[in-house]
Amino acid sequence: MNNILNNRKSVLACLLMVSVSLFAQQQEGKYTIRLDKPEQTIWGLGIEIQNDAIGSGNIGLPNEVIAIPNNLEKSERKRLYKDMLKGFRYCRLAMGLYFRGLDKEGKRFQERYPNQLNDLKELMKGSKMEGISLEYWSVAPFWKSNNAFIGGTLKSTDAAFLNDFGDALVDDAKFLDSNGLKVRMWGLQNEAGQHVKPKGYIAPPQKPVDPNDKMANQSFSTTEYFDAEVYLKAFKAVAPKIKSAFPEAIIMADSWDGHLGLIAEEIKKDSVALKHVDAWVLHRIGADSNILIDDAVKYNSNTDGKYVFTNEFEYFNYTKNDEINDGNFVNTAQTIMNWMTFTNSPTWFWLHALKPTYNEEAQSFALGIWRPYNDDNFNHFKNIQKGHWDYVPRNFNAIAGFLKYMPWDSKRYHIDEGTVLKDNRIMAYKTPKGKLVIVLTNRSGKPFQFNVVPNTKGNFKGYRYTPYQKDVSIGKQSGEKFNALVPNHAVEFWVEQ
Template sequence: MRRSTLVIALFLATAGLSAQHREGRYRLHLDQPRQTIWGLGVEIQSDSIGSANLGLPDKVVAVPHDLTRMERRRFYTDMLRGFRYCRLALGLYLRGLDTEKKHIIERYPGQMRDLKEMMDQSGMESVAAEYWSPAPYWKSNGRYRGGTLRSFDPEFLDELGDALVADLRYLEGHGLEVSMWSLQNEPPVNHDKYSTAEYSGDQYYRTMKAVAPKIRAAFPKVLIHADSHSGQHSDGGKRIRQDPDLLRLVDAWTWHRIGRDSNELIDKAEWFSREAEGKPVFNNEFEYLQGPASDRRFVNTAQSLMNWLVFQSSPTWFWLHALKPTYNAEASGYALGFWRPADDQDFSRWPDLKPGHWTYNTQNWHSLAGFLKYLPWDSVRLHVEEERVRQDNRILAWRTPTGRVALALTNRSGGPFRFHIDLGRDLNLSGFRYTPSEAHVALGMRSGATLAAEMPDLAIEFWVEAPNP
């Protein structure tokens, strides 16, 4: 009898503990603004890459090039609208060459016109230009794939700097506004699967020392960032931090924490922001290298975005690809959607998707769709006090440029979770829920100085202040 009583008591205690873990209390501080959130970024595959990232095929497989006229318009308005920045992969998805192979230009007729159309009709503001490789003239192996620069002598780097300035002038000359620039995507990487250029820490520093002043002189408003891999803790970043003159030219540190669990932004929060020298840090590429999109990853992606904004005070965050081709093996983990190129006749996959048409990769798309809809450019994050930081239940609050308050909430705790939020004053909030399979599900209106939001597992909710009547 005593044993049965003990078992029941332990069960009730455990159940009580579980119940406590299924709710949390939060206080929104409307009077404690944090950083301005510029807006989000995404990359565009405007030229071909082999399936599983193997090779650079000659055939053109690209968006918006491959899409029908109506599908282009839908792509611009239904997916890209809300993004601010287009990450443009120089030497990879823009890889045409002049006769000397010194300068990067369009590879097929109409490529730049397509990009200009996409930017104008989607409402995206500007291009984040970044090299996967400089033009082959400057390379040790004379090609885009693999290798490094063929010289690091001052005279050579001076000439290279002029060429990189000319590449940006080419973009602007075709109507693209350039707002960000980076010398190299993932400088330590060296392989010949697709476009790369390897730099040691010292080589990256010496090249930046020669090139960055030219970029700043030619484009005073362009944000220069380093190093699209490990930020200020990279070998090149450490050297830049020791050079006051060069440090003044670097405006931000950029990181690639590709596919990582969002928990690391909490567990290692101090590490990501340490020694940043007062400059912002942000993630400018996120995707899943291995495996397809999933329900669990749906929440993880949203929490990655939120945790960079909350724990690193990042001003922006970038997903990798908007669309990937239906026959590319990496597409599910990389893309917000898929398009069918004209030469894909395998209708066992997406049987209803016609050539020149696209569809959503819903688990990835639903991770970001609400942020694109409810987090306008230049919103200001608001501080939220948490009774306990829960890795599976995140909260982000902001005030829009028009003064409306909004919140994003997540739940991946394995069961229902209730947020109890002290809003600081009476607010009229409209709720919307996103799950791996549903988007923009209306939850009705809540009014008052508190919000009690009970969420199912694997869900994201947005609570947005309604406009004044």
């Protein structure tokens, strides 16, 4: 870890020495792949599935069954599994939101509609995903102060209450696992740290509600942890039970600020709680990929030897009445690369596979869009028929190359960069079969040439992705002389043969 921190500090020092004008002028760069410096194993990527209804703009929980794969024609299901989801390793399952059926007591989860579990199992099998990342948006209403999915906190932190609470959450995981949804990751609460306040916090006067503030007016399943100590007590009660039942599962905290937040501050005071954290998970939704370079030291410091990664990425362009643009396309690809390069992340998650046609956040949140059977408004997405889906190319194309050319458990290698350029990124890894792959990006506004020393004599085939095209063959490069000219707004994968 000390070596990582020293390397990151060196990178930041270099960045401070290079002016913005130099970045704008530079049209080529020199890079050496260090096959003698292996880095982390990259497990694979994750994706969330909307398996139940949420209102447009993230407002409300409709009773209708608006879900995939339920709403898709049989042929469209198969196309989804084969053409979009193949390559993902983990399916993020939002408990209390997209899986929210309840038992009679309201303590434990079950199906909300017929064949919900069979649909999910079919999706996992058809796409060949390994397992689920089980994470709560809301725990079952029995355990909450308001007896509801939306809002509220835990009813109690008494030992007896938390013991029963822990047993119920283990039962949830066992229920899913026994029905073919293998639990590979587990989290107590999505974005737990978002509303945590420091001791002595005094809330400012409440502002009038702005009906046009699309972020502030969201209303969906949550369990609020306003006090980090409440989260700590709940985590200590539940995490050991989860680890005992699922010893191989990665236990996450806190899906907001990870090791940098107030919840982590409390966890680190408690050796038992800290022992049960396997990964610090952060959300930097829609952020510029540059933050992983500028703040590399921060993201690599005080991790206590835990994994660090993000399990949600999307854009909020819709809140500004904007569409996804070409710049978002390259930024998404670079975000994947920069988490892996500058924080040694073993995985990365996009938010949604598909969103429904009538949800205004669809193009910002999803890799594709489907039309539910109850949507008769063909003034939008005219090309998508009921029970069918289509891509959001700027989102999917940014990820597609990693799904195809970065097999699970690939091994990343360090690269010596003459200058770390934020608009021209590079990453290299070897597949489990030992083939070197070089990923290149360009968002500089003009063509950029990567002069690379791969330190292998093998030949490479190139495949280009743009906001409008995917997997376009672009010729060959020699391992002895690798000079790839990458156009603006492009991501390329060079695969050793």
